[in-house]
Amino acid sequence: MKCNCEKEKIDLKRLNPDIEGDASEVIEEEIQEIIEDGKLADIKLYDNLIFPEGLEKVGETPWMNEQNVFPDILKKHMAPKDKLGYLIVKKGELEFVWEDEKGKVYTVDAKHPLIIYPERYHHVILKGPVELKIKFYKFDVDRVKDMSALRPGEEFIKK
Structure with missing residues (x-):
């Protein structure tokens, strides 16, 4: 089977750590921008942890x-x-x-x-x-x- 990677061209964002900082910082900033822009307004996240039994x-x-x-x-x-x-x-x-x-x-x-x-x-x-x-x-x-x-x-x- 032949790869069709050349047909699907994806533009990757190149980061320069000296300018943008650590990649994790850039990702964190992008996540924060998404939240502030309200793009996640309709998506709800729930805590699905189970309450421990036998606690006083x-x-x-x-x-x-x-x-x-x-x-x-x-x-x-x-x-x-x-x-x-x-x-x-x-x-x-x-x-x-x-x-x-x-x-x-x-x-x-x-x-x-x-x-x-x-x-x-x-x-x-x-x-x-x-x-x-x-x-x-x-x-x-x-x-x-x-x-x-x-x-x-x-x-x-x-x-």
Whole structure:
């Protein structure tokens, strides 16, 4: 079988690392431009992780909405140490961003809750009317903790 590569001519973008920087930086910029241009507006990404069984519930937030959401949830923060968060939306939807996953925005709605692992920076984006709650479960992780991280969960867990 003969290759027909010459017939299908594809223009490749050549990158000069001295001018454009690392290829990963260029790719990241292109992804960000796509997001900002709204080209991914209709594409939703869901967290399909399975909630671990047998965890002890240690608290939860009250039901919140776009009017009374705790402001720190909308800022870059970490879940409380040794606590796993379970983000539930009753009405509407919101967006969730892991700070270390640039270019990915997860949609959370009534059919798609999200697991929030401790010691990982993230923030929530409200796009309209929504009702949400975060339940917290004891979760032991054997790793170094960032003790300087903002953990608003410590302050608003009902015990």
